[in-house]
Amino acid sequence: MSILKVKEIEKIYDGKIKYRALDGVSFDIDKGEFVAIMGPSGSGKTTLLNCISTIDNFTGGEIIINDKKPHELDDDNLSKFRRQELGFVFQDFNLVNTLTVEENIILPLTLDNVKESIMAERLSRATKLLGIEALLKKRTFEISGGQAQRVAIARAIINEPALLLADEPTGNLDSKAVKDVMELFVSINKKLDTTILMVTHDPYVASFCSRVIFIKDGNLYNEIHSQNNQNEFYGKIMDTLSFLGGGRNEFK
Template sequence: MLTLENISKIYQGRLPYQALEDVSFSMSAGEFVAVMGPSGSGKSTLLNLIGTTDSLSSGEVFVNQRPIKALSKNELADFRRTTLGFVFQQFHLLDTLTVEENIVLPLTLGRYGIKEMEQRSDTMLTRLGLKEHAKKRTYELSGGQAQRVAIGRALIHKPKLVLCDEPTGNLDTKSSKEVLQLLAEIRLEEETTILMVTHDALAASYCDRVLFLKDGRLYNELYRPTKQGDFYQQISNVLISLGGTEDDFSSVRFS
């Protein structure tokens, strides 16, 4: 579904900085993959390149065998609107709108009738366990609820590829688990392909595979064994071998 071929990113500034170097990997449709690595290793840069909010210095990104570079301006806008969904650490919700208005927002940009919008919003609110909160403003929500709203908004148009940058970074353990469970279920139901940046080994253990970045290069790759607990241990071991202490990768960040 997604293929990256030898991609590199050099930020041009007074001192040019190579944030990614020769990164290649593929994801099949419906795969749930985590990206881990120390701060500054290029994780967000990677998501931005795939999400087309930043441009490649070299290499190629293919979505369904088509190079993103070859898309026209209109096709690119269409790609962003229909194929992609984004979830961020800061939920980026609009606090002048209600929960259901936030969720339905992406549909208002497309060709959806009112009925269809209501139906989808209703299904999604139920799916997210937010039905009783539908009329609330977003500042009346807990962190976990707010992130579920953000996920609803990212998924309401049924995107094929969802990019998440530390979706559990601001959440406590219980809310993190709810959000991860939700992502895992939705990708099974909709065959959504999900790429998720995370510092948290527990979050990564929900995925099928973990890619590790170090200094802008692919450092290691792990596939999930049968047991999630074993996977968590394997991931933690790679994080320790990456250098730093486990605290650097903990879901609780103090910086």
């Protein structure tokens, strides 16, 4: 069953010179997959994620998420769709500093007026999975970057979304925290059967996924699948990036 269907997506930015950021990109993601999007700087990977997440509109094509077309919804229903069908994890965490960790995590449920009993059950499950039960009463400035990203992930999965979207989720973390956070993503993917789509420039981060889609110049360049051997998959990712061309800095 496909949770996400991307069909011939085009994105053209108007200006003195029109710029085609995406040029007919198509792929599907099945329920329970953990997929990364990679490509050189300016390849269109973040634009693609923004279109899928409904942050940005596209010029042509079609995006279907959990059998719905979110870009055809009005503002109120689109906001509801985002809260109930999508989870978001960002590089800079996007936590609300005036709220406690607990209040940050349950914010999507609060906005949807979910019953307190259901809220407490989901909060317990998410925080236990992420190992942050002891942080609930703390403020965001009292916790580390790695802990903050765990809180952001807990908030993203609290609504049990059909699709979890992550934009460079390890970009602000040290190497130890990167490994910890990626192992959490794998755990969420396997234990909750959560479908995850992540943009990253880091081949090590991508090696935790089951599939990597490569974008170049707004086009689908290639995709590779993991055979459950992370070291071998990392090597395949590095080989593909080398064929894409450019130095390491181009994949930031």
